[in-house]
Amino acid sequence: MSLKQFIRKSLFGGIVVLLPIIILSFILKWAFFFVTDLIQPLTNYVISNYAFPELTADVIVVFVIVLVCFFVGTLVTTTIGKWMHAQFDQYLVKLAPGYKIIKEIVGQFFGNADSSPFSSGEVARVRLFGKNSPTTVTAIVTSKHSDGTITIFMPTGPNPTSGNIYHVPQELVEYCPNISVENMMKSIIACGAGSGALFDSGKQTGD
Numbered sequence: 001m002s003l004k005q006f007i008r009k010s011l012f013g014g015i016v017v018l019l020p021i022i023i024l025s026f027i028l029k030w031a032f033f034f035v036t037d038l039i040q041p042l043t044n045y046v047i048s049n050y051a052f053p054e055l056t057a058d059v060i061v062v063f064v065i066v067l068v069c070f071f072v073g074t075l076v077t078t079t080i081g082k083w084m085h086a087q088f089d090q091y092l093v094k095l096a097p098g099y100k101i102i103k104e105i106v107g108q109f110f111g112n113a114d115s116s117p118f119s120s121g122e123v124a125r126v127r128l129f130g131k132n133s134p135t136t137v138t139a140i141v142t143s144k145h146s147d148g149t150i151t152i153f154m155p156t157g158p159n160p161t162s163g164n165i166y167h168v169p170q171e172l173v174e175y176c177p178n179i180s181v182e183n184m185m186k187s188i189i190a191c192g193a194g195s196g197a198l199f200d201s202g203k204q205t206g207d
Contacts, residue, residue, distance in 0.1 A: 035062065123179040125199070126152055127172045138188065138195065139166075140181060141173065157191040 001009075036043070039061045046057040075081035092099045121140035128137050142165075143151035150173050155163040176184075179198060187195045 039065070121153070121181055123176045123181060123184045124152065125174045125176065126154070126166070126168060127174070128154075128166065128168065131171060136174070138184060138192075140184070141175070155185070155188045157188045160185045160188040 036058050039058065042061045042064075043054060043057045046052055046060055047054060050057075052060065076085045089099075089103075121142055124139050124141050125136040126139045127133055127135070129135050137154050139152040139154045141150055142153050145151070145167075148170050149167050150170050151165065151167050152173070153163055153165055155161070176199065183198060187193065187198050
């Protein structure tokens with residue numbers, strides 16, 4: 001290996017190792033300041049009443065918010081909690097029409113088992129260009145219709161949260177019941193890398 005190749009390999013090797021760490025650090029820093037800005041009124045209240053340092057006050061406020069989220073999450077699993085949540089939802093929908101859309105979006109990204117394809121969808125390979133075409137795409141089955149057609153979501157790499165929605169005949173859909181959505185998403189993020197091992201281990205079956 002020449003000196004030039006050695007320098008180039010070492011330099012790019014260092015970038016590959018350090019750049020993700022640097023990007024993650026910027027994201028964490030942005031998230032920290034974003035959260036602290038949101039809770040600043042509560043932090044100021046804690047500082048003014050209990051004379052805590054600002055960082056300690058931030059930690060206390062975040063801890064209290066986490067506890068409140070845990071309490072609310074536990075409450076809505078009970079019968080009375082579900083009833084209260086339903087009533088509160090109905091009131092907010094009338095008061096703020098955009099609330100329902102926001103709620104559905106949040107449910108999609110946080111894996112609401114009732115509505116999120118990322119938690120309840122089925123992995124499949126779809127012959128998008130016809131039954132006789134050898135080309136298949138990786139997709140998630142998101143809905144099945146009474147006329148036999150299937151709705152699929154085809155994620156785009158490397159960002160699996162964006163993609164295209166298609167409605168296709170059932171015979172074009174090849175289900176992969178042994179492949180989890182999580183593992184499928186990893187291959188999407190990797191732009192298809194590892195798909196061979198993924199589908200070989202999945203032992204795909206027709207439906």
